Amino acid sequence: MKSKNMSIFSNGIIKENPVLRLMLGTCPTLAVTTAAINGVGMGVAATIVLVCSNLVISLLRNFIPDKVRIPAFITVIAGFVSVVQMLVKAFTPSLDEALGVFLPLIVVNCIILARAEMFASKNPVLPSVLDGLGMGIGFTATLTLMGMIRELLGAGTLFGFTVTANTIDPMIIFLLPPGGFFVFGVLVAVSNAISKRQGKPVVEHLGCASCPMHSACKNAVLDSNEIPTDCQNAEKVGGNNE
Amino acid sequence: MNSTTSIVAILLAGILTNNMVLSRFMGICPFLGVSKKVNTAFSMSIAVTLVMVIATAATWPIYTYLLYPNYTYLQTVVFILVIAAIVQLIEIVLKKYIKPIYNALGIYLPLITTNCAVLGITTINIDDGLGFGLSLINALAAGIGFLLAMILFAGVRSKLDTADVPEFLKGLPITLIAAAIVALSFLGFAGIGG
DSSP states (O other), X not given: OHHHHHHHHHHTTTTTOTTTTSOOOHHHHHHSTTSXXXXXXXXXXXXXXXXXXXXXXXXXXXXXXGGGHHHHHHHHHHHHHHHHHHHHHHHOHHHHHHHGGGTGGGGGOHHHHHHIIIIITTSOHHHHHHHHHHHHHHHHHHHHHHHHHHHHHHHSEETTEESSTTTSOOOGGGTSHXXXXXXXXXXXXXXXXXXXXXXXXXXXXXXXXXSXXXXXXXXXHHHTTXXXXXXXXXXXXXXXXX | OOHHHHHHHHHHIIIIITOTTTTTOOSHHHHHHSOSXXXXXXXXXXXXXXXXXXXXXXXXXXXXXXXXXXXXXXXXXXXXXXXXXXXXXXXXXXXHHOHHHHHHHGGGHHHHTTOHHHHHHHHXXXXXXXXXXXXXXXXXXXXXXXXXXXXXXXXXXXXXXXXXXXXXXXXXXXXXXXXXXXXXXXXXXXXXXX
Protein backbone atom coordinates (compact mmCIF):
# COMPACT_ATOMS: atom_id res chain seq x y z
CA MET A 1 0.00 0.00 0.00
CA LYS A 2 2.78 2.33 0.92
CA SER A 3 4.66 1.67 -2.30
CA LYS A 4 1.47 2.21 -4.28
CA ASN A 5 1.04 5.64 -2.71
CA MET A 6 4.68 6.35 -3.40
CA SER A 7 4.24 5.53 -7.07
CA ILE A 8 1.12 7.73 -7.28
CA PHE A 9 3.20 10.55 -5.86
CA SER A 10 6.20 10.05 -8.11
CA ASN A 11 4.06 9.47 -11.21
CA GLY A 12 3.40 13.15 -11.76
CA ILE A 13 6.99 14.22 -11.44
CA ILE A 14 8.55 12.40 -14.39
CA LYS A 15 6.55 9.52 -15.84
CA GLU A 16 3.36 11.50 -16.24
CA ASN A 17 4.78 14.97 -16.04
CA PRO A 18 1.71 17.14 -16.57
CA VAL A 19 3.35 19.60 -18.92
CA LEU A 20 5.70 17.46 -20.98
CA ARG A 21 3.86 14.14 -20.99
CA LEU A 22 0.19 14.99 -20.54
CA MET A 23 0.41 18.34 -22.35
CA LEU A 24 -1.66 20.17 -19.78
CA GLY A 25 -1.34 23.73 -18.59
CA THR A 26 0.46 24.95 -21.67
CA CYS A 27 -0.81 28.53 -21.34
CA PRO A 28 0.86 29.39 -18.02
CA THR A 29 3.88 27.34 -19.03
CA LEU A 30 4.48 29.63 -21.98
CA ALA A 31 3.32 32.87 -20.42
CA VAL A 32 4.98 33.20 -17.03
CA THR A 33 8.34 31.54 -17.62
CA THR A 34 10.22 34.69 -18.57
CA ALA A 35 12.18 34.32 -15.32
CA ALA A 36 12.96 31.25 -13.23
CA ILE A 37 11.49 32.77 -10.08
CA ASN A 38 8.14 33.37 -11.82
CA GLY A 39 8.10 29.71 -12.83
CA VAL A 40 8.61 28.70 -9.20
CA GLY A 41 5.90 31.12 -8.03
CA MET A 42 3.36 29.96 -10.56
CA GLY A 43 4.19 26.32 -9.87
CA VAL A 44 3.82 26.69 -6.11
CA ALA A 45 0.55 28.63 -6.44
CA ALA A 46 -0.89 25.99 -8.76
CA THR A 47 0.36 23.17 -6.51
CA ILE A 48 -1.41 24.62 -3.47
CA VAL A 49 -4.65 24.89 -5.43
CA LEU A 50 -4.19 21.40 -6.88
CA VAL A 51 -3.58 19.71 -3.52
CA CYS A 52 -6.44 21.53 -1.77
CA SER A 53 -8.95 20.96 -4.57
CA ASN A 54 -7.96 17.29 -4.89
CA LEU A 55 -8.47 16.93 -1.13
CA VAL A 56 -11.91 18.53 -1.09
CA ILE A 57 -13.14 16.90 -4.28
CA SER A 58 -12.01 13.51 -3.05
CA LEU A 59 -13.92 14.08 0.20
CA LEU A 60 -17.01 15.13 -1.72
CA ARG A 61 -16.72 12.49 -4.42
CA ASN A 62 -19.73 10.52 -3.17
CA PHE A 63 -21.93 13.60 -2.72
CA ILE A 64 -21.49 15.43 -6.02
CA PRO A 65 -24.09 14.28 -8.58
CA ASP A 66 -22.47 13.12 -11.77
CA LYS A 67 -24.32 15.53 -14.02
CA VAL A 68 -23.17 18.70 -12.31
CA ARG A 69 -19.71 17.53 -11.40
CA ILE A 70 -17.79 19.86 -13.73
CA PRO A 71 -19.45 23.06 -12.39
CA ALA A 72 -19.02 21.71 -8.86
CA PHE A 73 -15.31 21.07 -9.45
CA ILE A 74 -14.88 24.51 -10.99
CA THR A 75 -16.51 26.13 -7.96
CA VAL A 76 -14.23 24.31 -5.53
CA ILE A 77 -11.17 25.17 -7.61
CA ALA A 78 -12.22 28.80 -8.02
CA GLY A 79 -12.63 29.10 -4.26
CA PHE A 80 -9.06 27.95 -3.63
CA VAL A 81 -7.72 30.11 -6.45
CA SER A 82 -9.31 33.15 -4.80
CA VAL A 83 -7.63 32.24 -1.52
CA VAL A 84 -4.22 31.86 -3.17
CA GLN A 85 -4.79 35.07 -5.13
CA MET A 86 -5.41 37.04 -1.94
CA LEU A 87 -2.41 35.47 -0.19
CA VAL A 88 -0.09 36.27 -3.11
CA LYS A 89 -1.40 39.84 -3.31
CA ALA A 90 -0.83 40.32 0.41
CA PHE A 91 2.57 38.69 0.90
CA THR A 92 4.38 38.74 -2.46
CA PRO A 93 3.09 41.73 -4.43
CA SER A 94 6.00 41.49 -6.89
CA LEU A 95 4.94 37.95 -7.83
CA ASP A 96 1.36 39.15 -8.19
CA GLU A 97 2.57 41.74 -10.67
CA ALA A 98 4.70 39.23 -12.58
CA LEU A 99 1.94 36.62 -12.88
CA GLY A 100 -0.79 39.19 -13.52
CA VAL A 101 -3.93 37.77 -15.05
CA PHE A 102 -2.48 34.25 -15.01
CA LEU A 103 -3.03 34.03 -11.27
CA PRO A 104 -6.86 34.01 -11.53
CA LEU A 105 -6.48 31.90 -14.67
CA ILE A 106 -5.27 28.99 -12.50
CA VAL A 107 -9.02 28.23 -12.34
CA VAL A 108 -9.01 27.14 -15.96
CA ASN A 109 -5.61 25.50 -15.79
CA CYS A 110 -6.38 22.12 -17.33
CA ILE A 111 -4.08 20.28 -14.91
CA ILE A 112 -6.26 21.03 -11.91
CA LEU A 113 -9.61 20.23 -13.51
CA ALA A 114 -8.15 17.18 -15.21
CA ARG A 115 -6.78 15.74 -11.97
CA ALA A 116 -10.10 16.43 -10.26
CA GLU A 117 -11.99 14.65 -13.02
CA MET A 118 -9.55 11.80 -13.62
CA PHE A 119 -8.20 11.10 -10.18
CA ALA A 120 -9.67 12.86 -7.14
CA SER A 121 -13.28 12.11 -8.04
CA LYS A 122 -12.52 8.40 -8.14
CA ASN A 123 -9.97 7.86 -5.39
CA PRO A 124 -9.74 8.16 -1.59
CA VAL A 125 -8.28 11.20 0.10
CA LEU A 126 -4.65 10.20 0.69
CA PRO A 127 -3.87 9.05 -2.86
CA SER A 128 -5.66 12.14 -4.23
CA VAL A 129 -3.54 14.48 -2.13
CA LEU A 130 -0.37 12.62 -3.12
CA ASP A 131 -1.41 12.75 -6.77
CA GLY A 132 -1.98 16.49 -6.49
CA LEU A 133 1.36 16.96 -4.79
CA GLY A 134 3.24 14.89 -7.36
CA MET A 135 1.58 16.59 -10.33
CA GLY A 136 2.18 19.97 -8.71
CA ILE A 137 5.86 19.25 -8.20
CA GLY A 138 6.15 18.04 -11.80
CA PHE A 139 4.47 21.23 -12.99
CA THR A 140 6.69 23.42 -10.80
CA ALA A 141 9.85 21.64 -11.90
CA THR A 142 9.03 22.00 -15.58
CA LEU A 143 8.10 25.66 -15.23
CA THR A 144 11.27 26.36 -13.27
CA LEU A 145 13.41 24.57 -15.84
CA MET A 146 11.80 26.53 -18.66
CA GLY A 147 12.13 29.77 -16.70
CA MET A 148 15.82 29.06 -16.10
CA ILE A 149 16.51 28.39 -19.78
CA ARG A 150 14.66 31.49 -20.94
CA GLU A 151 16.14 33.71 -18.25
CA LEU A 152 19.68 32.49 -18.89
CA LEU A 153 19.48 32.91 -22.66
CA GLY A 154 17.31 36.00 -22.66
CA ALA A 155 18.72 38.04 -19.80
CA GLY A 156 21.97 36.28 -18.91
CA THR A 157 20.84 35.82 -15.33
CA LEU A 158 19.63 32.93 -13.17
CA PHE A 159 17.16 33.65 -10.37
CA GLY A 160 18.20 37.28 -10.72
CA PHE A 161 21.96 36.65 -10.38
CA THR A 162 24.18 37.65 -13.27
CA VAL A 163 25.68 34.61 -14.98
CA THR A 164 26.57 35.25 -18.58
CA ALA A 165 25.24 38.78 -19.04
CA ASN A 166 28.74 40.30 -19.06
CA THR A 167 30.37 37.74 -21.34
CA ILE A 168 27.62 36.78 -23.79
CA ASP A 169 25.10 39.25 -25.12
CA PRO A 170 21.64 38.22 -23.84
CA MET A 171 19.19 37.27 -26.60
CA ILE A 172 16.07 39.18 -25.67
CA ILE A 173 14.00 37.14 -28.12
CA PHE A 174 13.93 34.32 -25.56
CA LEU A 175 12.01 36.54 -23.15
CA LEU A 176 9.49 37.48 -25.85
CA PRO A 177 6.56 35.24 -26.88
CA PRO A 178 8.38 33.49 -29.78
CA GLY A 179 11.10 32.37 -27.37
CA GLY A 180 8.46 30.76 -25.17
CA PHE A 181 7.08 28.67 -28.02
CA PHE A 182 10.58 27.78 -29.20
CA VAL A 183 11.97 26.67 -25.84
CA PHE A 184 8.80 24.67 -25.12
CA GLY A 185 9.04 23.00 -28.53
CA VAL A 186 12.64 22.00 -27.86
CA LEU A 187 11.79 20.70 -24.38
CA VAL A 188 8.98 18.56 -25.78
CA ALA A 189 11.35 17.24 -28.45
CA VAL A 190 13.91 16.28 -25.78
CA SER A 191 11.23 14.67 -23.61
CA ASN A 192 9.91 12.76 -26.63
CA ALA A 193 13.40 11.56 -27.52
CA ILE A 194 13.93 10.26 -23.99
CA SER A 195 10.53 8.52 -23.93
CA LYS A 196 11.26 6.93 -27.28
CA ARG A 197 14.58 5.58 -26.08
CA GLN A 198 12.73 3.99 -23.17
CA GLY A 199 10.19 2.51 -25.55
CA LYS A 200 7.27 4.60 -24.31
CA PRO A 201 4.69 6.24 -26.54
CA VAL A 202 5.67 9.66 -27.81
CA VAL A 203 3.41 12.63 -27.16
CA GLU A 204 1.98 13.45 -30.55
CA HIS A 205 -0.72 15.86 -29.66
CA LEU A 206 -2.47 17.56 -26.82
CA GLY A 207 -3.52 14.94 -24.30
CA CYS A 208 -7.21 14.73 -25.11
CA ALA A 209 -7.72 11.89 -22.66
CA SER A 210 -6.60 13.93 -19.70
CA CYS A 211 -8.68 16.95 -20.67
CA PRO A 212 -11.83 17.36 -18.58
CA MET A 213 -13.75 18.07 -21.76
CA HIS A 214 -12.54 14.84 -23.28
CA SER A 215 -15.94 13.38 -24.10
CA ALA A 216 -17.09 16.53 -25.89
CA CYS A 217 -13.73 16.90 -27.57
CA LYS A 218 -13.68 13.32 -28.77
CA ASN A 219 -16.98 13.83 -30.57
CA ALA A 220 -15.70 17.06 -32.09
CA VAL A 221 -12.56 15.35 -33.19
CA LEU A 222 -14.32 12.35 -34.68
CA ASP A 223 -16.90 14.52 -36.39
CA SER A 224 -14.27 16.48 -38.17
CA ASN A 225 -12.10 13.45 -38.86
CA GLU A 226 -9.28 15.24 -37.26
CA ILE A 227 -7.03 13.52 -34.77
CA PRO A 228 -8.57 10.22 -33.70
CA THR A 229 -5.27 8.38 -33.66
CA ASP A 230 -3.64 11.06 -31.55
CA CYS A 231 -6.47 10.87 -29.10
CA GLN A 232 -5.97 7.15 -28.73
CA ASN A 233 -2.29 7.76 -28.31
CA ALA A 234 -2.97 10.36 -25.65
CA GLU A 235 -5.09 7.82 -23.87
CA LYS A 236 -2.12 5.51 -23.77
CA VAL A 237 0.04 8.22 -22.30
CA GLY A 238 -2.38 9.83 -19.93
CA GLY A 239 -5.30 7.60 -19.24
CA ASN A 240 -3.76 4.60 -17.57
CA ASN A 241 -3.99 5.64 -13.95
CA GLU A 242 -7.64 5.21 -13.25
CA MET B 1 -7.76 60.77 -26.69
CA ASN B 2 -11.15 60.93 -28.33
CA SER B 3 -13.31 57.86 -28.47
CA THR B 4 -12.73 57.02 -32.15
CA THR B 5 -8.98 56.83 -31.75
CA SER B 6 -9.29 54.78 -28.59
CA ILE B 7 -11.59 52.35 -30.39
CA VAL B 8 -9.10 52.01 -33.24
CA ALA B 9 -6.24 51.64 -30.77
CA ILE B 10 -8.08 48.88 -28.88
CA LEU B 11 -8.94 47.05 -32.09
CA LEU B 12 -5.36 47.21 -33.38
CA ALA B 13 -3.90 46.18 -30.03
CA GLY B 14 -6.34 43.29 -29.59
CA ILE B 15 -5.92 41.95 -33.09
CA LEU B 16 -2.24 42.54 -33.73
CA THR B 17 0.08 43.82 -31.01
CA ASN B 18 -1.53 42.14 -28.00
CA ASN B 19 -2.79 39.13 -29.90
CA MET B 20 -4.58 36.79 -27.53
CA VAL B 21 -2.72 33.66 -28.57
CA LEU B 22 0.61 34.83 -29.87
CA SER B 23 1.55 37.46 -27.35
CA ARG B 24 -0.72 36.92 -24.36
CA PHE B 25 -0.53 33.11 -24.49
CA MET B 26 -4.20 32.48 -23.87
CA GLY B 27 -6.16 29.76 -25.57
CA ILE B 28 -3.07 27.75 -26.48
CA CYS B 29 -4.99 24.46 -26.16
CA PRO B 30 -7.42 25.14 -29.01
CA PHE B 31 -4.65 26.93 -30.90
CA LEU B 32 -2.63 23.72 -30.99
CA GLY B 33 -5.55 21.30 -30.81
CA VAL B 34 -8.06 22.48 -33.39
CA SER B 35 -5.84 24.21 -35.91
CA LYS B 36 -5.21 21.29 -38.21
CA LYS B 37 -7.80 22.36 -40.74
CA VAL B 38 -8.81 25.88 -41.74
CA ASN B 39 -12.57 25.31 -41.52
CA THR B 40 -12.55 23.78 -38.03
CA ALA B 41 -10.20 26.54 -36.89
CA PHE B 42 -12.63 29.10 -38.29
CA SER B 43 -15.70 27.62 -36.57
CA MET B 44 -13.91 27.31 -33.25
CA SER B 45 -12.71 30.92 -33.40
CA ILE B 46 -16.17 32.23 -34.24
CA ALA B 47 -17.58 30.33 -31.25
CA VAL B 48 -14.84 31.73 -29.00
CA THR B 49 -15.46 35.29 -30.24
CA LEU B 50 -19.18 34.93 -29.63
CA VAL B 51 -18.69 33.65 -26.09
CA MET B 52 -16.07 36.31 -25.32
CA VAL B 53 -18.37 39.18 -26.30
CA ILE B 54 -21.44 37.76 -24.53
CA ALA B 55 -19.39 36.87 -21.43
CA THR B 56 -18.02 40.41 -21.29
CA ALA B 57 -21.52 41.83 -21.70
CA ALA B 58 -22.60 39.76 -18.68
CA THR B 59 -19.58 39.96 -16.38
CA TRP B 60 -18.90 43.70 -16.73
CA PRO B 61 -22.25 44.84 -15.25
CA ILE B 62 -22.07 42.11 -12.59
CA TYR B 63 -18.66 43.32 -11.47
CA THR B 64 -19.45 47.03 -11.69
CA TYR B 65 -22.86 47.03 -10.05
CA LEU B 66 -22.87 43.98 -7.78
CA LEU B 67 -19.33 43.09 -6.76
CA TYR B 68 -17.63 46.48 -6.70
CA PRO B 69 -16.43 47.73 -4.21
CA ASN B 70 -17.21 45.31 -1.37
CA TYR B 71 -17.11 41.86 -2.94
CA THR B 72 -14.30 42.13 -5.50
CA TYR B 73 -12.62 39.07 -4.00
CA LEU B 74 -15.46 37.00 -5.46
CA GLN B 75 -14.53 38.08 -8.98
CA THR B 76 -12.81 34.85 -10.07
CA VAL B 77 -15.49 32.54 -8.65
CA VAL B 78 -18.39 34.56 -10.04
CA PHE B 79 -16.82 35.08 -13.46
CA ILE B 80 -16.07 31.42 -14.13
CA LEU B 81 -19.55 30.36 -13.02
CA VAL B 82 -21.17 33.05 -15.17
CA ILE B 83 -19.09 31.94 -18.14
CA ALA B 84 -20.01 28.30 -17.59
CA ALA B 85 -23.69 29.22 -17.36
CA ILE B 86 -23.50 31.40 -20.48
CA VAL B 87 -21.87 28.67 -22.51
CA GLN B 88 -24.63 26.26 -21.49
CA LEU B 89 -27.26 28.85 -22.30
CA ILE B 90 -25.82 29.64 -25.72
CA GLU B 91 -25.72 25.94 -26.47
CA ILE B 92 -29.38 25.49 -25.52
CA VAL B 93 -30.56 28.56 -27.41
CA LEU B 94 -28.63 27.67 -30.55
CA LYS B 95 -29.84 24.08 -30.43
CA LYS B 96 -33.44 25.17 -30.12
CA TYR B 97 -33.64 28.14 -32.44
CA ILE B 98 -30.67 28.37 -34.80
CA LYS B 99 -29.97 24.81 -35.80
CA PRO B 100 -27.49 25.47 -38.64
CA ILE B 101 -25.22 27.53 -36.38
CA TYR B 102 -25.53 24.90 -33.68
CA ASN B 103 -24.47 22.22 -36.11
CA ALA B 104 -21.42 24.25 -37.08
CA LEU B 105 -20.34 25.52 -33.66
CA GLY B 106 -22.09 23.34 -31.10
CA ILE B 107 -19.36 20.76 -30.72
CA TYR B 108 -16.85 23.43 -29.73
CA LEU B 109 -18.98 25.11 -27.10
CA PRO B 110 -18.27 22.73 -24.16
CA LEU B 111 -14.57 23.24 -24.75
CA ILE B 112 -14.88 26.97 -24.35
CA THR B 113 -15.81 27.02 -20.65
CA THR B 114 -12.31 26.04 -19.71
CA ASN B 115 -10.68 28.13 -22.42
CA CYS B 116 -8.55 30.59 -20.52
CA ALA B 117 -8.98 33.21 -23.24
CA VAL B 118 -12.59 33.81 -22.19
CA LEU B 119 -11.96 34.17 -18.45
CA GLY B 120 -8.78 36.04 -19.39
CA ILE B 121 -10.44 38.72 -21.49
CA THR B 122 -13.22 39.35 -18.97
CA THR B 123 -10.61 39.75 -16.21
CA ILE B 124 -8.37 41.95 -18.38
CA ASN B 125 -11.30 44.25 -19.14
CA ILE B 126 -11.85 44.78 -15.42
CA ASP B 127 -8.13 45.11 -14.62
CA ASP B 128 -7.65 47.71 -17.36
CA GLY B 129 -10.60 49.71 -16.07
CA LEU B 130 -12.31 49.89 -19.47
CA GLY B 131 -15.90 51.16 -19.74
CA PHE B 132 -18.72 48.91 -20.91
CA GLY B 133 -18.55 49.87 -24.61
CA LEU B 134 -14.77 49.67 -24.80
CA SER B 135 -14.83 46.34 -22.94
CA LEU B 136 -17.12 44.90 -25.59
CA ILE B 137 -14.86 46.23 -28.35
CA ASN B 138 -11.84 44.81 -26.56
CA ALA B 139 -13.52 41.40 -26.35
CA LEU B 140 -14.42 41.58 -30.03
CA ALA B 141 -10.86 42.57 -30.94
CA ALA B 142 -9.46 39.71 -28.86
CA GLY B 143 -11.83 37.32 -30.64
CA ILE B 144 -10.80 38.58 -34.06
CA GLY B 145 -7.16 38.32 -33.02
CA PHE B 146 -7.77 34.73 -31.96
CA LEU B 147 -9.46 34.04 -35.31
CA LEU B 148 -6.57 35.57 -37.24
CA ALA B 149 -3.97 33.56 -35.32
CA MET B 150 -5.95 30.32 -35.70
CA ILE B 151 -6.46 30.70 -39.44
CA LEU B 152 -2.89 31.77 -40.15
CA PHE B 153 -1.62 28.86 -38.10
CA ALA B 154 -3.99 26.38 -39.71
CA GLY B 155 -2.49 27.47 -43.04
CA VAL B 156 1.04 26.99 -41.74
CA ARG B 157 0.17 23.54 -40.40
CA SER B 158 -1.31 22.35 -43.65
CA LYS B 159 2.10 23.08 -45.20
CA LEU B 160 3.85 21.29 -42.33
CA ASP B 161 2.05 18.06 -43.18
CA THR B 162 4.02 17.71 -46.37
CA ALA B 163 7.29 19.10 -45.04
CA ASP B 164 10.28 16.87 -44.45
CA VAL B 165 10.68 17.27 -40.70
CA PRO B 166 13.64 15.78 -38.78
CA GLU B 167 12.58 12.68 -36.87
CA PHE B 168 13.01 14.11 -33.36
CA LEU B 169 10.92 17.19 -34.13
CA LYS B 170 7.96 15.35 -35.64
CA GLY B 171 4.54 16.07 -34.20
CA LEU B 172 4.14 18.56 -31.40
CA PRO B 173 7.69 19.99 -31.25
CA ILE B 174 7.67 21.21 -34.86
CA THR B 175 4.17 22.61 -34.33
CA LEU B 176 5.44 24.64 -31.38
CA ILE B 177 8.48 25.83 -33.31
CA ALA B 178 6.23 26.86 -36.21
CA ALA B 179 4.12 28.74 -33.68
CA ALA B 180 7.29 30.48 -32.51
CA ILE B 181 7.95 31.71 -36.05
CA VAL B 182 4.34 32.91 -36.46
CA ALA B 183 4.66 34.72 -33.11
CA LEU B 184 7.92 36.24 -34.34
CA SER B 185 6.14 37.69 -37.35
CA PHE B 186 3.55 39.24 -35.03
CA LEU B 187 6.36 41.03 -33.15
CA GLY B 188 6.68 43.12 -36.28
CA PHE B 189 3.40 44.80 -35.35
CA ALA B 190 4.77 46.06 -32.03
CA GLY B 191 4.46 49.81 -31.92
CA ILE B 192 1.29 50.05 -33.98
CA GLY B 193 -1.57 51.45 -31.97
CA GLY B 194 0.63 52.07 -28.90
